[in-house]
Amino acid sequence: MNRTPLYATHQALGARFVDFGGWEMPLQYTSILDEHQAVRERAGLFDVSHMGEIELRGAHALAAAQELTVNDLSRLRDGQAQYSLLCLPTGGVVDDIIVHRLSSERVLLCVNASNADKDFAWIAEHHHGAEVINRSGEYALLALQGPRATAILTGLTPLPLPQVPAFAFAHGQVCGRAALVAHTGYTGEDGWEIYCAPDDACALWDGLLEAGRRFDIRPAGLGARDTLRLERALPLYGHELTDETTPLEAGLSWVVRFTKPSFIGRAALLQQRERGLTRRLVGLMMTQPGIPRQGYTVVHDGAVVGAVTSGTKSPTLGKAIGLGYVASTLGAVGTQLGIDIRGRVIGAEVVRLPFYKREC
């Protein structure tokens, strides 16, 4: 099992660990609900060093990334990032990623931990003349998230954070250590993701928690990360996204730029768009007592019409929520469906996504 440079730090904080994609990661320190609330109302600090980093380098780096990903990199300048997807020729999703344009000859992809090896092999196979470097071992990654995240970080870095808009990033010192500071996150709150050398991870973690103390920050684990992203309806690979689901079905058509003349998966996705979807990802809210969970079937008029991909009781809303794929004809907001929970059909309703959106 892999461990991040912060493993001993988490142990000292009393973390309970969970196996996530081959990594022994903090599930929670005190309580998922407490940590969730801290991020929504104040600030939370996550160790997400398990995430993978892959760099494309050289004169062909941008062109290779354009061909490998479905979003349009021509919209990016140096220091900007975008959410994107690696797709198969079938349109199925290899991974969802963040693409950082470091320069005209360097592109850094942040990929899911459980997919890092698969992604690297896929990218190396489709390098289009770019040099492909697995930098996963060279970065630790801390996510500082919540409405007070910017205030906490401001005191620790000379970087002009107000000049770093959402989905931009900058290189600079944090707590006196070199870092790449990205205005990104996976919680539905404002926040920052800080890439640093593994040897600097403990100093940065301690520095952020120390500075965050007067802002009532909490260390937060993957349990809260999951409930936070689910309320914001951010997809998770292995749940909403797999090699058998397409971005269009997952509600990610905004990511797919058909204006690009070529990218892997384009033909299949274009065909799917023209033919129409047979299923789509929807938000589900229970109308009767029960909690939807991954794998539960969705039923309508006694027939199976889909399946739940993620579900929990929303800490912010106090309601049982889930994401799932259903037949497109049943995807309209307000549609009454049932979810098979331990052999009984429990009522649920299709609701607008996201479940939670912060006030800007």
Add this chain to the structure above:
Amino acid sequence: MEFPEDLKYSKEHEWVLVEGSVATVGITDYAQDQLGDIVFVELPAVGDKVSKEDAFGVVESVKAVSDIYAPVSGKVVEVNDDLPENPEMLNEDPYGDGWIIKIEMNDPEELQDLMTATEYEEYVAEEKE
């Protein structure tokens, strides 16, 4: 971690308080700690029959679904009706307000298979390793 002396314990981490032929059943402090924040419970109805070591209900934390197993066989004579509205009582007071059901026992001999507080504490210590 609490292990009250007057209770008996199952390997599935339920506790039993015996009063005459009635067994009050709940989950242990260790169980609630392992589960984390409990947000949903599904309970049997009064009159339902339960069998030793069979699941009679469900507790769900934010993250996971877990069965609750009957430590003894018998008939459900009372359920804690406050729990569905306040599942967090299982975390806050597992041996008190968080009790789950009362069972009229068929065969009090089954109690012999349960652990004492000391035995259970050792059992938990081994499980933690």
